[in-house]
Amino acid sequence: MLTCEHIAEAQNQPPRTPEGCEECLSVGMRWVHLRECLSCGHVGCCDSSPGKHATAHYKESGHPVVASFEPGEDWRWCYVDNVIG
Template structure:
């Protein structure tokens, strides 16, 4: 995996999840396909395969660059700014 400068700026330890699912999906009656955890603030949003793409919307609204999968058994991270697995 490649490194990006945004990883060094992440809080340690990583933030606790603010929810167990995508609350924005629940609010509009949608079902999230896969969940993503913002590694800056702990926001949980749905992936881009979900109809509303709440994790990407969170990045666009907040500027929080790095998220990780919030799915059991997975551990990869993604930087929206650099478009890299980190």
């Protein structure tokens, strides 16, 4: 796997909404998979979900790295470098 400085420097943060996507929960939407921002702990839904809230959070905040928030998955994605690590 390739890596980048953003992934290498990313720190785990406590999830802000451990029960699911922050925005979907607030409006009653459903999600497919969850991603957690490693800069602030925002939990958002993936791009296969109708809301695409994880990517929207990146575009609004500039926070570069998310991690899968799915049980049994252990990977990170850098939006800046388009690299999984």
